[in-house]
Amino acid sequence: MPAVKNKGIAGDEFCAMVYASCLQSGANTLTFTKLETGYGTLDKSAWNIRRIEYYLSATDLDKLLTSADGISMALTTSALVSALSLSSAAVLDLFQLQLYYSAAAMQLIEMPFIRDFTNLPGGGKLCLPNPLYLAVNSTSLATAVTAYMRISFTVQPLEDNQWVELVEQTRLLT
DSSP states (O other): OOOOOOHHHHOOSSOEEEEEEEEOSSTTOOEEEEOOOSOOTTOSEEEEEEEEEEEOOHHHHTTOOSTTOEEEEEEESOSOOSSOOTTSTTEEEEEEEOOOOOTTSOOOOOSOEEEEOTTSGGGSEEEOSSSOEEEEEEESOSSOOEEEEEEEEEEEEOOHHHHHHHHHHTTSOO
């Protein structure tokens, strides 16, 4: 029988998962929760994010009453961004939910909201595992919401030059 190579050092074969929740500090406020990843800022490894699942409770979905109401959830590398926008290098992924319906129209919303990155080159979205934040913001809601996120990823060790390139790309040092 051939020997089985341990992929934990050279790169994960199977996805690992991390889970986070973020309760807004108040309605319509941008709030962040730091993901506890177990990695230091200077660890020379990356996460290849394969999939992000965003969740909202039925109670929070029921807060979307008019076309002005909205909920945004994001994965960011900083808690210092002032707005959730893909134009910010710190925002790795953004999911925005805004419903356009009347009270008479019934809508079926399936959870989770899935962001699949497996079709990207390399099979996912490469990022530094620390720092990472779940961010949530709402627009025109009467009360705060709670966002939930589950990330499926593999760990990819990096050479010194690859790590520096990824750091520069995510503007950690600049």
